[in-house]
Amino acid sequence: MARRATFIRQTREQYPHVLLLDAGNALTTDQLLTASTEGAVMIEGMNRLGYDAMTLGDQDFRWGPDIIKARMGEARFAVLSANVYVGGTNTLFARPYVIKEMAGHRVAVIGVTSKNLLAFLPPGNRVPVLVADPVESVRRTMSDLAGQADIIIVCSNLGFQQDRELAASVPGIAAIVGGNPGVLLPEPFREPTHGTILVQAGYQGEWIGQLTLHVNEAGEVVSYSGKTIALGADFADDPEIRAWLDSLAKP
Amino acid sequence: MRRTLLRAIVLLVAAALLLSACGSGSQTPAPTATPTQSPQAFDLVILHTNDVRGFTEPCG
Numbered sequence: 524m525a526r527r528a529t530f531i532r533q534t535r536e537q538y539p540h541v542l543l544l545d546a547g548n549a550l551t552t553d554q555l556l557t558a559s560t561e562g563a564v565m566i567e568g569m570n571r572l573g574y575d576a577m578t579l580g581d582q583d584f585r586w587g588p589d590i591i592k593a594r595m596g597e598a599r600f601a602v603l604s605a606n607v608y609v610g611g612t613n614t615l616f617a618r619p620y621v622i623k624e625m626a627g628h629r630v631a632v633i634g635v636t637s638k639n640l641l642a643f644l645p646p647g648n649r650v651p652v653l654v655a656d657p658v659e660s661v662r663r664t665m666s667d668l669a670g671q672a673d674i675i676i677v678c679s680n681l682g683f684q685q686d687r688e689l690a691a692s693v694p695g696i697a698a699i700v701g702g703n704p705g706v707l708l709p710e711p712f713r714e715p716t717h718g719t720i721l722v723q724a725g726y727q728g729e730w731i732g733q734l735t736l737h738v739n740e741a742g743e744v745v746s747y748s749g750k751t752i753a754l755g756a757d758f759a760d761d762p763e764i765r766a767w768l769d770s771l772a773k774p
Numbered sequence: 775m776r777r778t779l780l781r782a783i784v785l786l787v788a789a790a791l792l793l794s795a796c797g798s799g800s801q802t803p804a805p806t807a808t809p810t811q812s813p814q815a816f817d818l819v820i821l822h823t824n825d826v827r828g829f830t831e832p833c834g
Contacts, residue, residue, distance in 0.1 A: 524830045531821060538819045545823045552828020565828055580825070626816035627809045673813070676820065702824025726825040727833050736818040754832065768830055 524568050525768060526754040527731055528761035531572055534733065540625040543573060544632065546702030546723070547580025547680035550594060551643075556771060561590050564771065566597045571764060576601040576621050578634035578678040580703060585643050588616065588650035603634025603678060606660035610651025619664045622672055628742050631672035633664050635689075636680045637703055657681055658692050665695060673742035676700060683708075683723060690719035697744050698722065698734060708732075711749040720744070724751045 535541050549569070550562030557564050562583070569577065579602060583591060595602045595617060605619035620633045638654045661677060668675070677699045679686050686701045691714060698711075698720040705726025711734055712721045724732030734749040 526832065527823070534819060534821060538817060540816055541819045541821060543821045545826065547824060549823070549826040550828065554828040554830065556830055557828030562828065564830060565826070568830060582827075624809050625818060627811040627813035628816070629809055630818065674818070678822075680824075698820065700820060700822045700824075705825035722820075722822060724822055724824055726827065728823065728826045728829040729832060730823075732820075732822040734820040734822065736820070737815075738818055739815050740813050742813060771830075 524572070524728060525760035525764040526758040527728060528572050528764040529758050530731055530752060530754065532761060538735075542623065542625075542630065542632070542676070543575050544676075544678050544700050545569065545574060545577035546678050546700050547578045547636065548582045548703060548705075549577060549580070550591075551580065551582035551585050561586055562594050563597060566594050568764070568767075570597075570599045571767065574600040575623065576603055576632050576634065576678060578602075578680050578702075579604040579607060579617055579636050580680040581637040581640040582643050582703075584640050584652070585645060587645045587648050588652050601632070603632065604636045605633050605664045606655040606657050607636050607640065608653040608655060610653050616652055619660075620668065620672075622668075626738075628673040628738065629671065630674045630676065631668050632676045632678050633661055633668075634678050634680075635661055637682065637685075657685065658689055661689060661696075662693050665693065674736075674738065674744075682706075683721070686721050686723075687714055690714035690721060691716040693717075697736060698747075700732075700734070707751060709751055711747060718744075720747055720749075722749055722751075729754060 601621035604617040607616040622631045635657045679701045682703045686699045694717040696719045701723040706723045707725040708723045724730045736744045737746045
C-alpha cells in the first residue's frame with residue numbers, strides 16, 4: 524500500500540485528471556491486520572490514498588452485509604453497486620454510480636457486483652440481499668444517467684469473461700475496470716463490438732493498472748493507452764503511509 | 775371547498791414523491807448539475823486495483 528501510494532502521488536503530480544478506482548474484493552482476507560479489523564484497515568488505507576470509488580466485490584460479503592454497511596459508512600469515497608439490493612425491497616444496498624466532473628465532462632462510474640455474492644454470505648447471515656442481473660442493471664443505470672453523464676466507466680467485479688459479455692451487450696461504455704478473481708492483463712483489451720476498453724490489474728496489491736483515455740471536446744474517446752505496473756522494490760514507500768502502517772503493526 | 779381541494783393536491787404531491795423514492799431506491803444519487811466549465815479535450819487517467827484481498831504489504 525505504501526508503494527502504491529508513491530505511484531499514485533507521482534501520477535497525480537503528472538496528470539490533472541486522475542480517477543482512482545478499485546473493482547472489488549479489497550476487504551476479504553486472511554491477512555491478520557485486515558481480518559482483525561473486519562476490513563476497516565483497508566478502508567482507512569483507501570481513504571488515505573484518496574480513492575474516488577470502489578465496487579463491492581462478491582467476496583467482500585464474507586463479512587456479512589451488516590459489517591459491510593459499517594465499512595461503507597467509514598469510506599470517504601463512493602462505495603458502489605448497481606445490482607445488489609436489500610432483500611425483499613427495491614432499495615439498492617449501495618449507491619449505483621458516482622459522477623465526477625473533469626475538464627467540463629461528466630464522468631460517471633457505475634459499480635456492478637458478481638452474482639456469486641450469495642455463495643459468500645456467512646453462515647447464519649440474517650440480512651437478506653438480492654443480486655440482480657448485472658447486464659440489465661448496468662443498462663438500466665445508464666438509462667437513469669441519460670443527460671447526466673458524458674463518459675461512462677463501469678467498475679466491475681464480474682470477472683473478465685462477463686466483462687466481455689457486458690461490453691458486447693451494452694453500447695456506450697467507454698471502459699470497464701474489472702476484477703475477480705484477479706486477472707493480470709498487461710495491457711488493455713478492446714472488445715470489438717462497441718469498442719469498449721477492458722482492463723484488470725492482478726491481485727493482492729502487487730500491481731496497479733493505469734489506463735489513459737484521450738478524450739476530445741465532444742466527450743469521445745479518440746485513443747487510449749494502458750499498462751499494468753508491478754509495484755516492486757523500485758518504488759519507494761510513501762513515508763506517510765509507511766509510518767501509518769508501522770504504527771498499526773506495533774503491539 | 776377550497777381547503778378540501780388544497781388538501782387533495784398536497785396528498786397527491788406527497789404520494790407522487792413517495793412513489794418516486796420507492797422506484798429509484800434510497801441509494802440513488804441526486805442528479806448532477808450542469809458542468810461548471812465548457813468541455814475541453816483532456817486525458818482521463820484511471821488508476822485501478824482489484825482483488826487486493828486485505829494485503830497492506832507486498833506478499834512477494
